[in-house]
Amino acid sequence: MLTQIGEALQNNSVIVMLNSTGWMAAGLEIIHYFSMFVLVGSIAIVDLRVMGLAGNQQSATKLAQRLFPWMWTALALNFLSGFVMFAGIAASYIPDSTFHLKMWVILAAVVFGVIVQWRVPVWDKLPSMPVAARLLAAVSLLLWVGAILAGNELPALSGLG
């Protein structure tokens, strides 16, 4: 069933055109990489602030409110460009265990990012950041680095990407 969906996706004429036209394929990669840098950089700064390692003289809430719009914009661009690249060889990606790992790590990282965004205004009102908040932010940061690593392992272990 999933393989059939994958084959239908990768035979879709728009997907074929986007992935086989040189400048469009390069454009997708540029958007994917640039948005990944903005996404991970923005969330990393908020995580580091919660951990007490960045911008401690400033309100964590204000810093998060400033950076989260860029994070979500970058996530949307990253997801869209990534989906088109995935769709180009979907039938090969779908059964691949390294790809599954990458997707699970990204999903977990997004969930932790949402929790941090949701809780920062509450933690910020306390006299100091709770230990649980610092731990949560550290896990969030590690998950994003893990997502980058899983993405880099795909071509090394599976020959995909």
Add this chain to the structure above:
Amino acid sequence: MQGALVTFGDWLQHRSFALDVATSDWAYPFVQATHFTGLSLWVGTTVATDLSLMGLGNQYQSPFQLFNALFVWNWVGFCIAVFGGFLLFSASAATYVINPAFLTKLGFLIPVALILHIVIQTKMRVWGQQLQTPRVARVAGLVELLFWISVVTAAVSIPYFA
């Protein structure tokens, strides 16, 4: 000139650390992830500052306050990116030094973008105090943003010229 670069590249990629990166199944992805993590900190913090200079998202804090919060991690990210980038380069240096996209990236785009970055950082105290930034600051932020997009474009183009 090109001969000397190729000779240097050939010498570099035969150093033991470069051979380790190039031949290990695990080292290359780890080094690449190091480079990308550094770039995330560098590009993420730089783009946030540039957008702030362009007058975007300044309702919460001035561009200078944002710059202050990001400054240290901006340069930590740069150092990590350079470290990882050098190791990646060393793994196949002889082919990189004759690649037009790589030469454009390292020989032109990054030096110019870095000079602009440092100029912007030295001007932040003047440009970034008010929520409404001056016109020159908006232009500088936009130009720097376009330069870093060009750097990523050149980097993505490297395999197309290999």
